[in-house]
Structure formats: structure tokens, C-alpha cells
Amino acid sequence: xxxxxxxxxxxxxxxxxxxxxxxxxxxxxxxxxxxxxxxxxxxxxxxxxxxxxxxxxxxxxxxxxxxxxxxxxxxxxxxxxxxxxxxxxxxxxxxxxxxxxxxxxxxxxxxxxxxxxxxxxxxxxxxxxxxxxxxxxxxxxxxxxxxxxxxxxxxxxxxxxxxxxxxxxxxxxxxxxxxxxxxxxxxxxxxxxxxxxxxxxxxxxxxxxxxxxxxxxxxxxxxxxxxxxxxxxxxxxxxxxxxxxxxxxxxxxxxxxxxxxxxxxxxxxxxxxxxxxxxx
Numbered sequence: 594x595x596x597x598x599x600x601x602x603x604x605x606x607x608x609x610x611x612x613x614x615x616x617x618x619x620x621x622x623x624x625x626x627x628x629x630x631x632x633x634x635x636x637x638x639x640x641x642x643x644x645x646x647x648x649x650x651x652x653x654x655x656x657x658x659x660x661x662x663x664x665x666x667x668x669x670x671x672x673x674x675x676x677x678x679x680x681x682x683x684x685x686x687x688x689x690x691x692x693x694x695x696x697x698x699x700x701x702x703x704x705x706x707x708x709x710x711x712x713x714x715x716x717x718x719x720x721x722x723x724x725x726x727x728x729x730x731x732x733x734x735x736x737x738x739x740x741x742x743x744x745x746x747x748x749x750x751x752x753x754x755x756x757x758x759x760x761x762x763x764x765x766x767x768x769x770x771x772x773x774x775x776x777x778x779x780x781x782x783x784x785x786x787x788x789x790x791x792x793x794x795x796x797x798x799x800x801x802x803x804x805x806x807x808x809x810x811x812x813x814x815x816x817x818x819x820x821x822x823x824x825x826x827x828x829x830x831x832x833x834x835x836x837x838x839x840x841x842x843x844x845x846x847x848x849x850x851x852x853x854x855x856x857x858x859x860x861x862x863x864x865x866x867x868x869x870x871x872x873x
Contacts, residue, residue, distance in 0.1 A: 601662070602683075604630065604655035608780065611653045611679045615781045620716040621673075623652050624737070626778035629789075630655050633735060634663045636771045636791050637710055641733040647708035649700045649723055650716050654680050660712055661687055668694045668706045701726065708732060717742075717783070721758065728765040734792040735771075743770050743788035750858045757815040760859050761808055766792035799863035806873070807866045809833055814854040814862075822857065822865070823850040837872045844868045 651669035813833035
């Protein structure tokens with residue numbers, strides 16, 4: 594093992610030992626800024642259980658190394674076979690000690706372990722799919738995204754970034770951007786800025802009986818974000834699954850119908866969803 598003065602593995606040396614190059618066409622951008630790597634685990638909530646951390650997209654193991662320093666056990670999911678093999682070799686002592694498990698496969702398909710928190714530099718091309726696989730697990734998440742995606746995820750109602758991603762993510766957790774990360778922190782540098790997002794799970798302040806219908810209803814209305822909610826409900830029944838949009842409009846309060854979807858809070862979306870559920 595080749596470490597620096599802090600006892601951490603050097604990310605550039607890990608890349609050289611692995612004998613690989615990041616491939617933008619395959620969403621491979623290795624995080625190589627030591628300062629960012631050292632900070633990322635610290636963004637977990639103070640009371641988060643660090644007993645078993647999950648990492649999606651281990652790459653050459655720079656973040657894996659930092660996670661092993663703060664956790665008793667780490668599971669890494671890596672879809673690239675040569676990289677998965679390298680991780681097992683590079684961290685052979687940790688694997689043998691039962692502290693590290695390397696799962697080779699796609700994070701959207703493999704069975705996830707019973708993790709206590711997830712800390713990852715996600716493949717950006719499947720950020721949304723992976724995020725919404727993790728969010729319902731109700732565990733603390735510290736995830737790297739494209740900055741634009743992160744801003745939409747954390748956006749508040751009434752802002753231009755606010756959309757179905759905001760409502761969906763905030764249905765499960767308090768979402769905040771904790772650090773913006775420049776392109777130069779990666780090798781190769783991506784075309785966009787990045788950001789680290791912390792999602793702290795909590796129960797929403799409202800109730801929905803059918804979560805899938807709630808998310809579909811939100812998605813439907815945001816396809817008509819420039820329309821009033823009244824018109825959006827009527828125009829999107831083929832997406833929302835509502836059989837009688839006019840009946841929903843007749844039952845809904847005017848103060849919500851006159852707004853645009855981008856001005857509705859998650860709680861107001863839930864109120865409309867409860868009404869709409871009677872007309873499916």
C-alpha cells in the first residue's frame with residue numbers, strides 16, 4: 594500500500610497502479626483532489642451510523658480508502674470488471690478482514706446490502722435512477738452530482754430550478770448542497786461543475802396513500818409547468834392516471850388551481866394527489 598503523510602492513498606498513484614484512464618464516454622471521471630476526498634465523509638450527519646457504508650462506483654478506490662478510515666465496514670458496487678478486480682487486489686487486507694466487500698455489477702440491478710449510510714461519487718448518466726433507488730431506503734446519503742442536477746434536487750418552490758426532481762427528492766429527505774466542486778478536481782475533467790449533496794432522511798409533513806401515484810401526479814403536472822394547475826390537471830390525465838381531470842378540478846381549492854406547478858410546495862402536491870386519487 595502506497596500512502597501519503599496522512600496515511601491516505603494518493604488518488605493519482607491509484608490510477609497509475611490500476612493502469613486505467615477515465616473514460617468520459619462511460620461516465621468515468623475519477624475524483625483526484627485530496628482535499629475534496631478528505632472532506633466528503635465528514636458531510637454525513639453527526640449522528641449518522643457509520644457502521645456499514647455503501648459506495649456506488651468505487652473506481653480506483655480513492656474515496657473507498659477514506660470511507661474505510663471512518664467505518665467498520667464498506668461495501669463498494671463497481672460495474673467495471675477490471676476496476677472491481679483492482680479494488681479487491683488494492684484492498685486485499687481489508688477484504689480478507691471482512692471490512693470491505695466489492696460487488697461487481699450495475700447499481701441499478703444488484704441487490705444492495707443493509708447499509709447504514711451511502712457516500713458516493715455517482716456516475717452522472719444514471720444519477721437520477723440511482724438517487725431514487727437510494728432515497729426510499731431512508732438512510733443518510735452524501736452523493737456527488739452534476740451541479741445543475743444538485744441545484745434542481747435542492748431547489749425550493751417558486752424558483753426556476755424547482756421541478757419534479759425537487760419534489761421527489763424532498764419527499765424522502767432534507768436535501769442540501771454542502772460543497773461545489775470544480776471540474777479540475779477530476780481526471781479527466783468533466784464538461785460541467787459538480788456538487789456534493791447531503792440527503793438526511795425524514796418523514797414528510799404530509800401523508801400520501803399511494804407513493805407511486807403521488808410521484809406520477811407530480812411528474813404529470815410538471816410537463817405543463819407554464820400552465821395553471823387547473824389546466825395542467827386537465828391536460829395530463831394520460832400521464833397521471835387520473836380518469837376525470839375535470840372532477841379533480843371541481844374538487845380542488847381555487848388557491849391551488851390558480852397557481853403554476855412550480856409554485857406548489859410538496860405538501861400542496863400531496864393535497865391535490867389525495868383529491869385526484871378519488872378520480873382514478
